[in-house]
Amino acid sequence: MQLLDGVLVSGHIKEQIKQEVQKWQAAGGKKPHLAAILVGNNPASEAYVGSKVKHCEELGFDSTLLRLPADITEAALIAEVERLNHDAAIDGILVQLPLPDHISPDSVINAIHPGKDVDGFHPISQGRMLLGQPTFLPATPYGIMLMLEYYKINTAGMHCVVIGRSNIVGTPMTILMSRATNPGNATVTMCHSRTRNLKELTLQADIIVAAIGRPRYVTAEMVKPGAIVIDVGINRIDDPTRKSGSRLVGDVDFDNVAPLCSYITPVPKGVGLMTICGLMKNTLLAAKMKETVPA
Numbered sequence: 001m002q003l004l005d006g007v008l009v010s011g012h013i014k015e016q017i018k019q020e021v022q023k024w025q026a027a028g029g030k031k032p033h034l035a036a037i038l039v040g041n042n043p044a045s046e047a048y049v050g051s052k053v054k055h056c057e058e059l060g061f062d063s064t065l066l067r068l069p070a071d072i073t074e075a076a077l078i079a080e081v082e083r084l085n086h087d088a089a090i091d092g093i094l095v096q097l098p099l100p101d102h103i104s105p106d107s108v109i110n111a112i113h114p115g116k117d118v119d120g121f122h123p124i125s126q127g128r129m130l131l132g133q134p135t136f137l138p139a140t141p142y143g144i145m146l147m148l149e150y151y152k153i154n155t156a157g158m159h160c161v162v163i164g165r166s167n168i169v170g171t172p173m174t175i176l177m178s179r180a181t182n183p184g185n186a187t188v189t190m191c192h193s194r195t196r197n198l199k200e201l202t203l204q205a206d207i208i209v210a211a212i213g214r215p216r217y218v219t220a221e222m223v224k225p226g227a228i229v230i231d232v233g234i235n236r237i238d239d240p241t242r243k244s245g246s247r248l249v250g251d252v253d254f255d256n257v258a259p260l261c262s263y264i265t266p267v268p269k270g271v272g273l274m275t276i277c278g279l280m281k282n283t284l285l286a287a288k289m290k291e292t293v294p295a
């Protein structure tokens, strides 16, 4: 079993991005500038946005963090997004998810100008991805593809079972893995909460992408020996043995599944770190494309 190491791969990709930014600036380009919107004070969201801002500093990007109250109206939030759309200094905009229940994430995402949609969540970005056109790829699936590429895993002809059908991970993952690219060229099955014969399907999988959001859901008896397992889950569970009283686990029962696998991503230090790489690569691309809605 080989661990797909998010620390190693993200370190390598960040180094590439840093060098690309320096080259871009040496050629007269402006520092990429990411604007992150954080609504409310969900501790996990605070941590993820904080990490994005720190990565901007590390890679030589500018960043702006806009903190908005949890009771902001949807209209006021969309007005902030539109203000950033028109701000020529801003290259990329992200709105940290989840949003409070009274705000429709679709309405807010749809308000982001597609040229600044560095999360790759806008319908235009997703549509272009579906058609195989150049676009911003959703950060987590993009990061997973970068990781498979780094380890030179040839997925052509493999059966890839994706568990989860979210717009930001499961669905785009099925599209990217079935494209005529390497990695890609896989035969893909998408499973979800209504799938009846999940274990039957996962046992046929050469690659499992687990993005269900349930701690340790994928167990050893669901995994074929030699399979590649990509764990997208980030679940915080109680652990009285830890000083903090809790710890992170993925959607895969790592301790029992890992011995069966050819490759597996750990949680933490796996896919999560690659998500940030996907976002940073998209932000650099946005800076190079430079699209701003005229005032």
Ligand SMILES: Nc1nc2c(c(=O)[nH]1)N[C@@H](CN(C=O)c1ccc(C(=O)N[C@@H](CCC(=O)O)C(=O)O)cc1)CN2
Pocket (backbone or CB within 6 Å): 006, 047, 048, 049, 051, 094, 095, 096, 097, 098, 119, 139, 140, 234, 248, 267, 268, 269, 270, 271, 272, 273, 275, 276
């Ligand atoms: N606007 C967005 N919102 C959300 C996204 C997203 O891509 N865009 N994805 C997730 C959260 N997320 C990024 O925002 C994210 C999750 C996890 C990590 C990460 O680095 N995880 C570390 C562990 C971190 C920890 O200790 O808590 C790891 O896996 O090693 C980065 C980004 C939902 N919202």
